[in-house]
Amino acid sequence: MARAKKMAPRDNGAPDYKKNLHPLMAKNYGKWSYHEKLRPGVLVHGAENGDRLYTVRAGSPRTLSVDKVRQICDIADKYCQGHLRFTSRANVEFLLANEADIDPLIKEVNETLGFPVGGTGHSISNIVHTQGWLHCNLPGTDAAGSVKALMDLLYEEFVTDDSLPARVKISASCCQINCGGQADISINLQHHHPPRIKPEGVGVCELPKVVAICPVAAIRPRQDETGKTTLEVVDEKCMYCGACHGQCPTMEIRDAKTDTLSIWLGGKTASTRKGPSFMRLAVWGLPNNTPRWPEVGAAVRKILDVYKQTGRPYERIGEWVDRIGWKRFFELTGFPFTKYHIDDSPLARSTFNTSSHVRL
Amino acid sequence: MGGGFRRVYPENRPDHGGINKDEGLGESGARRPHVASLQQFGGLLESKRVYLHLLVNPYSCAINFAFRYIKRIGWQNQMKGSGMSSENKINTSMIDDLESGPWPSFVKDLKSLATKKPAVGQLLGQLNQSYEDRWNYWQGTVLNVDGYGGGVIARYSELAEKYPDIAQFHTIRIIPPAGWVYSTATLRELCDIWEKHSAGIIQLHGMTGDILLLGSDNKSTFDAAEELMEHGWDLGGSGAALRTLACCVGQARCEMALIDTMAIQTHITNTYISELHRPEFPYKYKFKISGCANDCACAMQRSDMPIIGTWRGPMQIDQAEVGKFVDGHGADFVIDNVITRCPTNCISLKDNQIEVDDDNCVRCMHCINVMHKALKPGKDRGATILIGGKRTLKIGDTMSSVLVPFMKLQTEEDWEKLTDLVERIWEFWGEHALEHERVGEFINRIGLGAFLDGVGLEPHPEMITAPRSNPYIKFEELAPGMLEGESGHDPAVVNEEVESMESTNS
Numbered sequence A: 001m002a003r004a005k006k007m008a009p010r011d012n013g014a015p016d017y018k019k020n021l022h023p024l025m026a027k028n029y030g031k032w033s034y035h036e037k038l039r040p041g042v043l044v045h046g047a048e049n050g051d052r053l054y055t056v057r058a059g060s061p062r063t064l065s066v067d068k069v070r071q072i073c074d075i076a077d078k079y080c081q082g083h084l085r086f087t088s089r090a091n092v093e094f095l096l097a098n099e100a101d102i103d104p105l106i107k108e109v110n111e112t113l114g115f116p117v118g119g120t121g122h123s124i125s126n127i128v129h130t131q132g133w134l135h136c137n138l139p140g141t142d143a144a145g146s147v148k149a150l151m152d153l154l155y156e157e158f159v160t161d162d163s164l165p166a167r168v169k170i171s172a173s174c175c176q177i178n179c180g181g182q183a184d185i186s187i188n189l190q191h192h193h194p195p196r197i198k199p200e201g202v203g204v205c206e207l208p209k210v211v212a213i214c215p216v217a218a219i220r221p222r223q224d225e226t227g228k229t230t231l232e233v234v235d236e237k238c239m240y241c242g243a244c245h246g247q248c249p250t251m252e253i254r255d256a257k258t259d260t261l262s263i264w265l266g267g268k269t270a271s272t273r274k275g276p277s278f279m280r281l282a283v284w285g286l287p288n289n290t291p292r293w294p295e296v297g298a299a300v301r302k303i304l305d306v307y308k309q310t311g312r313p314y315e316r317i318g319e320w321v322d323r324i325g326w327k328r329f330f331e332l333t334g335f336p337f338t339k340y341h342i343d344d345s346p347l348a349r350s351t352f353n354t355s356s357h358v359r360l
Numbered sequence B: 001m002g003g004g005f006r007r008v009y010p011e012n013r014p015d016h017g018g019i020n021k022d023e024g025l026g027e028s029g030a031r032r033p034h035v036a037s038l039q040q041f042g043g044l045l046e047s048k049r050v051y052l053h054l055l056v057n058p059y060s061c062a063i064n065f066a067f068r069y070i071k072r073i074g075w076q077n078q079m080k081g082s083g084m085s086s087e088n089k090i091n092t093s094m095i096d097d098l099e100s101g102p103w104p105s106f107v108k109d110l111k112s113l114a115t116k117k118p119a120v121g122q123l124l125g126q127l128n129q130s131y132e133d134r135w136n137y138w139q140g141t142v143l144n145v146d147g148y149g150g151g152v153i154a155r156y157s158e159l160a161e162k163y164p165d166i167a168q169f170h171t172i173r174i175i176p177p178a179g180w181v182y183s184t185a186t187l188r189e190l191c192d193i194w195e196k197h198s199a200g201i202i203q204l205h206g207m208t209g210d211i212l213l214l215g216s217d218n219k220s221t222f223d224a225a226e227e228l229m230e231h232g233w234d235l236g237g238s239g240a241a242l243r244t245l246a247c248c249v250g251q252a253r254c255e256m257a258l259i260d261t262m263a264i265q266t267h268i269t270n271t272y273i274s275e276l277h278r279p280e281f282p283y284k285y286k287f288k289i290s291g292c293a294n295d296c297a298c299a300m301q302r303s304d305m306p307i308i309g310t311w312r313g314p315m316q317i318d319q320a321e322v323g324k325f326v327d328g329h330g331a332d333f334v335i336d337n338v339i340t341r342c343p344t345n346c347i348s349l350k351d352n353q354i355e356v357d358d359d360n361c362v363r364c365m366h367c368i369n370v371m372h373k374a375l376k377p378g379k380d381r382g383a384t385i386l387i388g389g390k391r392t393l394k395i396g397d398t399m400s401s402v403l404v405p406f407m408k409l410q411t412e413e414d415w416e417k418l419t420d421l422v423e424r425i426w427e428f429w430g431e432h433a434l435e436h437e438r439v440g441e442f443i444n445r446i447g448l449g450a451f452l453d454g455v456g457l458e459p460h461p462e463m464i465t466a467p468r469s470n471p472y473i474k475f476e477e478l479a480p481g482m483l484e485g486e487s488g489h490d491p492a493v494v495n496e497e498v499e500s501m502e503s504t505n506s
């Protein structure tokens, strides 16, 4: 091994995954040969030697009390030989050796934990999100709460696996740093004016760094009346990205009165078929309406309705819009197409229609 | 690898971001203690005692200070009605709405936790205030456990007068077992330690992949970290450092897995645990590892260095299973959903048999996903290594692009080839990147060609979708000096101009 000796006494490194594997995982490591979807939220993986490992996937709120985690463990101890896993979308996966345990396990997952079982196949899985008002220093909106509100609306699509043409992955980001990832549908907060510099605070951060972080060089040093060095933002250059706010809290970019939400479509990370794709602006200017963001929910619902009607099997949202074209997308959904949908970044031209292909 | 990783990062590069500064390593006056040599670290850490340092750093303290002040004068209206301390008076009227509905409610769960942990009730009170005002009440700084340059995300409430128990309410990032597979004993240990020292909130998981433990104060963060480490846990990465890795479940439970994602993740984590703990990069560096092109770890656009399983040579086809599939679903289904979806038109159906033109198959996994009993990846397996993915900040999202089309990753010798490449990249990027410049941004600035020169890789046609269309080219070999026998020169990495801007528009 490259480096057997640890760098410092306290560097423990990663926990040993082998000690955490379900016995059937350890036994059949690298020897799986197929899987089947038994019903929404329930999979079986078959090994070369005939072993079968069952998985029941349940949606969790991600933010859990220690007691809730212990309840999850109680169920896994009872039915799962003491092993479980989590997915990258904060679903819990209960791993079972015995098929007969599936029904009683689901009953307890539903009743004791209050978690729905689903999120497999062509469903809407749990929404990727980060901290929001619960624990970040930058957010203009909440993450866990808006996800809860939206998943309440999308519950049917979570617990079924055939209501959509393909899987739909959703992410939510609570500032323009966008910790939520690329996704089929992404809900992002949008700022609408340059940062308001809090003059009292200038100097708490290293000014050259704040100046340097701006991607469009909109921040420059300025001497105030007293000769003290402070900063100013060139409003015309600023694109309201909030990079400076992440760097220094005096660059206050948020505004409870004007921040809005926008919906982006068609992000995909898998290299399946034509490969990964970036999401694109679809709907903007939705109000940041606590506690349930109904306008966002209604817009997502509308997009899903049209996708269900016109999408083809295995066609992710981005691939679907590529095929039917954005013109038809705006027609079918009724969302307005505006000049703001047209890219104006250095890569803009690559998004222009440079052919005579038009859908008439 | 001989002497191990050569550290060539410039010692005098300025600090990163005004955050993540650890003055706790005892080097008085040293602005970047984390570039201290490893020997120094070892010595300093001998004490086995973990100190938690509220940033002694003048800037961060000043941030706190200034902010309390600004808040008072600027946003006074938020502070009225302060002094509420007893739990039953906490107003959660707005977020109470999030207790209803079919999806599990974190509000409900946290309310029940609040019955034994008053801080959680106050957390909900502050959250409710945020819902009413659409305003955030957390200030952020970084708090360091001795010997570590990251791993703790410190939060201070601006409503501390009203909610004193969350005045300090921090997050500890913990490295999870690879693939997020747990035994209940492991999870229970975590719960017990965390409940003892904190408000008892656990997030499974953060989007980087860490276990996030929420709700400790300045002192208990230290106590909890101490106890967690005694039990073999370790802190995750933050700041300008290697971040905690993430991988898909891989060979533990997926027949598609072409590499051992869990073993590779654990190997990289442990090999570079020092880089993970002590920020000394220009900015963050993330690996994510997926066993196949389905990329369940979201590596392609959420990591600087995705490692994606793939194979060489022929796909394995079980024609008997193909026959069963076609009988079951009909030939039309196969044509509509498999054959016509192949990105390179290299798969066909003839007489209920599948044929694949393996030379043109780009290993996208689609046909295998749909007909997973009939089709399987080939037997000569390895990984494609990519580079440069990141999220929005500054230049907008970037997707990773191919760096090594195929690398065997089955044995520990194979892994050494990977870590050797990683170290060359860190050296070159560490030396030449601007502060706060992710490796993808760095490549955008200097050009992929110069990057390849810098890390010692040959250009490969799989790195691009098409050659350039822009004709303005600096052919080094044909430059007058070179023709007259001058030797080559270093790549122009310090040149800030992006010479090939136009070509990216094609």
Ligand code: HEM
Pocket (backbone or CB within 6 Å): A130, A131, A136, A137, A138, A177, A178, A179, A180, A246, B140, B153, B205, B206, B207, B208, B209, B210, B212, B286, B301, B302, B303, B389, B390, B391, B392, B393, B438
């Ligand atoms: C302390 C609060 C946090 C701050 C200030 C913060 C800041 C950032 C920034 C600046 C970026 C953009 C990086 C870039 O593209 O250059 C980012 C991306 C990201 N962050 Fe955070 N983050 C915070 C907490 C978290 C947490 C707790 C997680 C989950 C463990 C997380 C996960 C991510 C992910 C997945 C991305 C996108 C992927 C990437 O580009 O690397 N962040 N965050």
Ligand code: SF4
Pocket (backbone or CB within 6 Å): A130, A131, A132, A136, A137, A138, A139, A140, A143, A173, A174, A175, A176, A177, A178, A179, A180
């Ligand atoms: S998206 Fe912005 S506000 Fe939300 S958690 Fe990430 S950095 Fe914080």
Ligand code: SF4
Pocket (backbone or CB within 6 Å): A194, A195, A213, A214, A215, A216, A217, A218, A219, A233, A237, A238, A239, A240, A241, A242, A243, A244, A245, A251, A253
């Ligand atoms: S918001 Fe973005 S563009 Fe505007 S000043 Fe700050 S860093 Fe620059």
Ligand code: SF4
Pocket (backbone or CB within 6 Å): B248, B249, B250, B254, B255, B256, B257, B258, B290, B291, B292, B293, B294, B295, B296, B297
């Ligand atoms: S990325 Fe591939 S190997 Fe990994 S879990 Fe997903 S399908 Fe399986």
Ligand code: SF4
Pocket (backbone or CB within 6 Å): A273, B341, B342, B343, B344, B345, B346, B347, B356, B360, B361, B362, B363, B364, B365, B366, B367, B368
């Ligand atoms: S794996 Fe992808 S590229 Fe290869 S034959 Fe199947 S669909 Fe075509």
